[in-house]
Amino acid sequence: MELVKLEIIHYRATMKEVFETSFGKTRIRDTILIHVIDYSGEEGWGEAPVDIGPWYSYETVYTAIHIIKDYIASILAKHRVIRDPWQYYGLVKIVRGHNMAKAGVEFALWDLYSKLQNKPLYKIVGGVKNKVEAGLSIGIIGDLDKLIRYIDKGLEKGYRRIKIKIKPGWDVDPVKRIREIYGDIPLQVDANAAYTLDDAYIFRELDKYGLLMIEQPLHYDDLYEHSILQREIKTPICLDESIKNVHDAKAGYALGSYKILNIKPARVGGLVETLRIHEFAKKHNIPLWIGGLLETGIGRAFQIAAATLPMIKYPSDISESTRFYEEEIVEPPWTLNKDGTYNVPDKAGIGVDVLYEKIMKHTVKTINIKL
Structure with missing residues (x-):
């Protein structure tokens, strides 16, 4: 180049x-x-x-x-x-x-x-899937009835996993309500580092609801205290903000800080570091999924490519183009299939026109x- x-x-x-x-x-x-x-x-x-x-x-x-x-x-x-x-x-x-x-x-x-x-980007990076599973991430609504309407729409769209953001005061009650209405749908929560070890009782309570994982419950730079919390609860901890590179992934694994990792390719510095973390995860059989940061259709293309890697074992946070923004800046827009997957484009590069x-x-x- x-x-x-x-x-x-x-x-x-x-x-x-x-x-x-x-x-x-x-x-x-x-x-x-x-x-x-x-x-x-x-x-x-x-x-x-x-x-x-x-x-x-x-x-x-x-x-x-x-x-x-x-x-x-x-x-x-x-x-x-x-x-x-x-x-x-x-x-x-x-x-x-x-x-x-x-x-x-x-x-x-x-x-x-x-x-x-x-060649299409996903093949260049070693992707093995021509479809990727999508999950829906829902922000802090603060209204249980409104939350249920959001979930209804997401399930109608076909999203294969529901994730809700939580914070102190908005955690156990929404999870309990979701389980009462939807039964054992794939469900996880994301705290974005809103809690401390003093709140461990909340996570022990959440243990009752069969969550897929609890994402980044404690400090955004922490590995040690997450290892303590993981020993106290059954639900797998998934780290996000704490993992900025493969060195963090290795340290967290050695400490027992997590059982699952969320990789946001932008957070870790790009697809090269994503691949390095992926190789470590493959060696130790650590399940992964791909997170998002409200990307435009351009950034979403790199999420899609990363989600084709073999250690991606859970639906990734990849919402449709039309969910967040009125106007898409790529063509064709990223549109979810009825089965909750995206087709991975075979066109050279990221697969969409800017x-x-x-x-x-x-x-x-x-x-x-x-x-």
């Missing part, structure tokens, strides 16, 4: 409705889109799904722009010819942290690399860098 241009796009869209987690509400969604162009004219697209503020992660729209413009672009300009995304992964190791910024550019390189190889004009309608700022 001989890169001639890097475009950084600050994209902003209004969501159809508020999405609430334990750390806040989102209605206006900011993200960073990455566009690279090869000397041949071929293009690659990626997304760094950061937020406007440091809520899920310390990374924000502004830190991502800074890291990509002032550091990653310089690395790309210095080398210009990048053999493949693995080489890029090695070059940007000099930048500590800032995984989402690094991932956004890496994703664009994966798309470009796959197109130049004339609608540049639609992106420009919602662009706050564009930075073009010649390489």
Whole structure:
């Protein structure tokens, strides 16, 4: 790949409705889109799904722009010819942290690399499935009747697993209500680090309801206290925010901090690190699934590709294009089959066309860098 241009796009869209987690509400969604162009004219697209503020992660729209413009672009300009995304992964190791910024550019390189190889991305990364299972993630509703209506719609759509966000005061009651109405449907909860070990009694109570897993119950950087909690409860703990790379996955495994891992490719720094974690999980028979960060249709393509890997054993958080945003920026849009799966595109690259004009309608700022 001989890169001639890097475009950084600050994209902003209004969501159809508020999405609430334990750390806040989102209605206006900011993200960073990455566009690279090869000397041949071929293009690659990626997304760094950061937020406007440091809520899920310390990374924000502004830190991502800074890291990509002032550091990653310089690395790309210095080398210009990048053999493949693995080489890029090695070059940007000099930048500590800032995984989402690094991932956004890496994703664009994966798309470009796959197109130049004339192969679909999922085959390039070693995917083995032509369909991937989808689960529905529901924010903190705060209204049990409204929650049930959301679940009804999700089950009608075919989603194969229901996940609800929880926080203190919104945890046992909604789970109990769901079990009373729907029986033993696949169900899990996600705390987004809202609890402490003092709340272990809540998780012992949740043990009664046969959950698939409890996702990230304790501190977002913790491994040790999760190992204590996992010994106290039967329900598998799934780690999310605590796992930023394969080293965290290894440490958590040695401590007994989790039984399942959620991999968000952007959170761990891209698909190369995703593959490294996947290889570790394969060696130790650790089940995985792919998480999401309210991505646009561009970022969703990388979730789909990662979800084709063999150790992905649970439905992944991949919602339809139309769920969050009024207007999709890829064609065709990501549409769920009636059986709760997505078809994995066989087209070269990420498998969808990016609608540049639609992106420009919602662009706050564009930075073009010649390489």
